[in-house]
Amino acid sequence: MNTNFPDIPASPKTTFSARPVTLRINGNPVELNVLPWVSLLDALREYAGLTGTKKGCDHGQCGACTVLCDGERILSCLTLAVMKEGSEITTIEGVAQDGELHPLQKAFIEHDAFQCGYCTPGQICSAIGLLREGKAETRDEVKELMSGNLCRCGANTNIIDAIMDVKNLSAHE
Known part of the structure; x- marks a missing residue:
């Protein structure tokens, strides 16, 4: 029982575990095990090791984290990785083709x-x-x-x- 609020019962402890998310990143299938609240930005940088996508404001106000998702530009800091299951993600690392700059x-x-x-x-x-x-x-x-x-x-x-x-x-x- 929470002593500061005697009329409100204490909430039960909830545990979360990582879940697999399969993305196609820069043309390659990638499975990442991420917690449900991990942004696509953090999944790309911290889990997939693709640090070209930048974390600027982390609030969707600067555009530094823009990537292409199924061909459309999105702010990866405002997108949960688990929401993009099965999507094609193109980061700056995948823009050049066959060694030729875009x-x-x-x-x-x-x-x-x-x-x-x-x-x-x-x-x-x-x-x-x-x-x-x-x-x-x-x-x-x-x-x-x-x-x-x-x-x-x-x-x-x-x-x-x-x-x-x-x-x-x-x-x-």
């Missing part, structure tokens, strides 16, 4: 679209998702739809330049 990775280099680089993995994953969505037609629309990914260094103009370059290249193909 066009957005090349454009980020060409446009010097990073300074410290901490936000870059989330920016690139978000930009890939953005381009797949096909919603952004103008520079202002790209800027708005990328506003959930913060760059504290001030490389935002160069980031938008890089995205627009890739957008314009793919429009001409």
Whole structure:
């Protein structure tokens, strides 16, 4: 009995155990044993050893943790790993194909679209998702739809330049 609140019975002790979660990460099937409250971000970094996805605010406000889940951009810090059972997850480590950088990775280099680089993995994953969505037609629309990914260094103009370059290249193909 809790002595501070005599009318409220003490809650029974609850124990939780890890549960297996199967994900397809960067094209490879991976089974992780995670506790039910482990975020996808922590599962990727701590359980799968993929540290390219960054933990920024851990509250869904900065976009540093953005990954692609079944082709769509998500904030991995706000997503429980167990919720994504069977999903295809693409992290920055899986963006390049056959040793060839993704066009957005090349454009980020060409446009010097990073300074410290901490936000870059989330920016690139978000930009890939953005381009797949096909919603952004103008520079202002790209800027708005990328506003959930913060760059504290001030490389935002160069980031938008890089995205627009890739957008314009793919429009001409």
